Amino acid sequence: MKKGINCWTFPPYFTVKECIENAKKAGFDGIEINMEETKHGMPSLIMDSTKDEIIQILKIAQENKIPISSVATGLHWKYPLTDDDPNVRKKGIEIVEKMIDAAKILQTDAILVVPGVVNENVSYAQAYERSLNALKALSKKAEAEKVYIGIENVWNKFLLSPIEMKRFIDEIGSSYVRFYFDVGNVLAFSYPQHWIEVLGDYIVRVHVKDFDTSIGNIQGFKNLFEGDVNWPKVIEALKKANYEGYLTAELTPYKTHPEMLVYDASERLDMILKM
Secondary structure, X not given: OEEEEEHHHOOOOOOHHHHHHHHHHOOOOEEEEEEEOOOOOOOOOEOOOOHHHHHHXXXXXXXXXXXXXXXXXXXXXXXXXXXXXXXXXXHHHHHHHHHHHHHHHOOOOEEEEOOOOXXXXXXXXXXXXXXXXXXXXXXXXXXXHOOEEEEEOOOOOOOOOHHHHHHHHHHHOOOOEEEEEEOHHHOOOOOHXXXXXXXXXXXXXXXXXXXXXXXXXXHHEEOOOOOOOOHHHHHHHHHHOOOOOXXXXXXXXOOOOOOHHHHHHHHHHHHHHOO
């Protein structure tokens, strides 16, 4: 397995260039770039990024000899594929399409997609149908570009068990729609090793963070080894599933000296990978 890091783990004022440079210095094997809504320095990855601007990001990564491991986004919380408003759903689809195009240019083969959100206005049944239809359509572009859509398990009140997640992916029926597993996200209601047991062959990427179950809410997310994830069991399950891809740290920077988290995460991921 390889050691990756998401740009959100760096201080929020870091540009993409600074994230790439510091990821290399900290010893990571790859870096996950996020598609944002507005520019933060240049070059940035946003919906309006030109091909040349995206190529600039690739060149920075190549100059630092660190590959782009995948492309992620938080925009599907604002523009869910399951929203009641068809215009919002259309925007969500356009975001996935842009991510696939960006991933192709950045020479990576995976993107992270939040499949939908269930809330008081959007029922579970509606979310299932809308997300399924959207991802079936998007799978055609993914197949054409040979870029995997990785559906992430998040706190979206949707696809709440590994068996349901597997069934959902099977219903989409594309080898280019897979599972992006977040280890810390499941600990509030289940165990990560159980998800790996069911979905091992479907996993295209893995996010790592820890979670303190005694807190139990969004404040419970912690740096590696500071929560209740049973890392030996997680690694054992990933090895049994023959997963050889990235373990990508997605963590919240420290309040003081936020740049230090990247180096701490690198050291702790080294320990995890040796288990």
